[in-house]
Amino acid sequence: MVIKTFVPDIAYIDPRSLKYDAGKSAKNYLEKLNVPVIESRKVLIEGNTSSENYAKAKKTIYITLNTQKKLRVCKPSADYQFALSSSCPGHCEYCYLQTTQGEKPFMKVFVNIDDILEVIQEHIKMNLPKITTFECGSITDPVALEYLTGNLKKCIDFFGNSNNGRLRVITKFNNIDSLLEANHNKHTKFRFSINAKYVINNFEHNTANYEERIEASKKIAHAGYPIGFIIAPIMIFENWKDEYKDLINKLKSQLKDYNDEITFELIQHRFTATAKELILTRFPNTKLDMNEESRQLKWGPYGKFKYVYPKDKSNEIKDYITDLIKSNFNNAVIEYFT
Numbered sequence: 001m002v003i004k005t006f007v008p009d010i011a012y013i014d015p016r017s018l019k020y021d022a023g024k025s026a027k028n029y030l031e032k033l034n035v036p037v038i039e040s041r042k043v044l045i046e047g048n049t050s051s052e053n054y055a056k057a058k059k060t061i062y063i064t065l066n067t068q069k070k071l072r073v074c075k076p077s078a079d080y081q082f083a084l085s086s087s088c089p090g091h092c093e094y095c096y097l098q099t100t101q102g103e104k105p106f107m108k109v110f111v112n113i114d115d116i117l118e119v120i121q122e123h124i125k126m127n128l129p130k131i132t133t134f135e136c137g138s139i140t141d142p143v144a145l146e147y148l149t150g151n152l153k154k155c156i157d158f159f160g161n162s163n164n165g166r167l168r169v170i171t172k173f174n175n176i177d178s179l180l181e182a183n184h185n186k187h188t189k190f191r192f193s194i195n196a197k198y199v200i201n202n203f204e205h206n207t208a209n210y211e212e213r214i215e216a217s218k219k220i221a222h223a224g225y226p227i228g229f230i231i232a233p234i235m236i237f238e239n240w241k242d243e244y245k246d247l248i249n250k251l252k253s254q255l256k257d258y259n260d261e262i263t264f265e266l267i268q269h270r271f272t273a274t275a276k277e278l279i280l281t282r283f284p285n286t287k288l289d290m291n292e293e294s295r296q297l298k299w300g301p302y303g304k305f306k307y308v309y310p311k312d313k314s315n316e317i318k319d320y321i322t323d324l325i326k327s328n329f330n331n332a333v334i335e336y337f338t
């Protein structure tokens with residue numbers, strides 16, 4: 001399996017980070033990779049156009065601290081969300097972070113893991129004796145930058161020892177080898193975001209490819225983690241039925257020895273008017289189908305209308321993929337289709 005490590009063009013480091021082991025080791029690591037590292041409390045990105053700013057930001061990282069004390073609620077997927085980083089090196093054309101992370105979505109990597117875990121522990125305590133679940137992939141891909149800090153592994157170990165805390169990880173990357181030895185105790189659920197080859201190849205730039213992700217999911221499954229797949233965004237394109245069929249067959253053949261439950265979350269492609277405008281600026285040659293006329297409007301939870309497939313098409317997608325999963329896996333649970 002090829003592990004692609006993302007190497008930024010430039011890194012900024014908040015001087016406060018250097019008091020932490022992960023801050024010092026991230027700096028050393030970046031210097032060894034010949035990445036220029038600038039100590040500063042500010043990140044400077046000066047492109048001439050907004051697409052240039054976007055492209056530069058996606059190659060810039062900022063090593064800093066996470067000082068958030070009160071975690072945001074993350075319903076329905078978990079009770080709370082926390083972040084080990086923000087933004088990510090992927091260039092997925094449809095990524096919902098396009099509209100939430102501004103014109104310069106540079107990556108932040110947080111090094112003060114003990115403080116982050118303390119905040120998590122406080123939230124677990126507040127909810128006792130119930131189990132509290134945490135999502136760490138809401139504003140980032142938590143695996144993509146793991147090689148710089150090792151903090152995701154520390155989190156997995158922490159949750160492995162926690163009686164009442166559970167973690168949910170989601171990724172499109174495959175640098176998971178360091179996590180195979182973690183003491184997860186089945187308290188971390190690992191979900192891979194996966195798709196038909198056509199979608200990955202055309203829209204999910206700078207992420208692990210189809211084969212690499214499936215290979216990584218197999219390793220994680222063999223390491224005994226609870227696992228799941230998010231198939232998103234599901235799109236209709238020429239041969240979509242064959243390609244999704246290939247995907248489910250491939251997953252089945254790779255996970256035939258895994259007898260625990262495998263969850264599937266199914267999300268059809270959607271876009272908002274704001275996202276469409278931004279995507280067309282950042283990816284002017286995009287092949288994404290964003291033709292409003294062939295879609296139907298749906299009111300979204302974030303106060304915006306989004307365009308989804310019309311009812312007959314979305315039912316067709318739902319029925320087709322659900323049948324594929326059910327006929328191939330007797331240990332599958334389809335959590336939702338939306």
Ligand code: SF4
Nearest residue numbers: 088090091092095172
């Ligand atoms: S990998 Fe995830 S977070 Fe990163 S750009 Fe793609 S969809 Fe967005």
